[in-house]
Amino acid sequence: MTVRLLIIEDDDRVREALRLALEDEGYSIDEAPDAESALRKLSYSGPPDALIVDLMLGRMDGFTCIREVRRDHDVPIIVVSARDDTHDVVAALEAGADDYVTKPYEIKEITARLRALRRRSTPVPGSREAPRDLHLDTDAEAPLILSTGSGTVRRGDVELHLTLTEYRLLCELAESAGHVLSRRALLERVWDHGFFGDERIVDVHIRRLRTKIERDPSDPRIIITVRGLGYRLDLGR
Structure with a gap:
């Protein structure tokens, strides 16, 4: 069964590169350039199998986006961000993220984290x-x-x-x-x-x-x- 991911990233080039790399790994990818459109997607079509969220997203930042998602969904969330300050890592996790990866990264690191999150689903x-x-x-x-x-x-x-x-x-x-x-x-x-x-x-x-x-x-x-x-x-x- 194909795993569906939603990438929330406002940089078009970064989002496209991540989408192509994850598609090569067999994932089905949906994209959102900002938090607002991502939340609309979740409202209309329900949660995917996991979210990949950047923190710097424009009007609604990644922290707020994660908190909004957590109001209704338990979907696994990985933050992928250039911000590596301890405060940012802790704040993202406290907002509801499950994991945090700093840029630059290797795609194998992202896929390893995704596999670990997916294995958490079953069995408990x-x-x-x-x-x-x-x-x-x-x-x-x-x-x-x-x-x-x-x-x-x-x-x-x-x-x-x-x-x-x-x-x-x-x-x-x-x-x-x-x-x-x-x-x-x-x-x-x-x-x-x-x-x-x-x-x-x-x-x-x-x-x-x-x-x-x-x-x-x-x-x-x-x-x-x-x-x-x-x-x-x-x-x-």
Whole structure:
């Protein structure tokens, strides 16, 4: 089955070169020269299998575009940008991007990241065992429940909107509840073996996940930071 990509890039030459290179790799490509037209495409035809987004797009920048996409879609998003400042990387990930590649790049790097993102879709980590409900927080009024069968996370009767990356992070931590997982271990399990990205990606996604599942994200009780080692999920606190 052909993988469909949407490239959002305002430089015509860069967009054309990326389109041709990815088509040579077997991808089906749609293009948008700005964020506004990209969002219209998503509204009309639904999300593709992945988005490739530049940050410098004109009236609506890439950060805003990603946030708008994340309102309705869990589609994997890779940022490809000449901006390599730490602040920009973290800001893009916090907006909802799954990965970040700096220009100049080799097309093999882009395709490797795309393959890793696609492999995250199936199976989810919780599928290694029989589907079950995991009670991550025993709050009497609104317990936090991870259902590996349905692939959902609920706080009481409310289903929480987690991205695929956040869901897989939570599954991996829950599978190893009570044990510390290093950032590198989480990178390899969630972002795929052989991933060569920055460990800051883990910290940013953990921070975003906490805002959705913790009763008080400033004082996390479910996902605990173990200084110098990594993260540990504590059940039933």
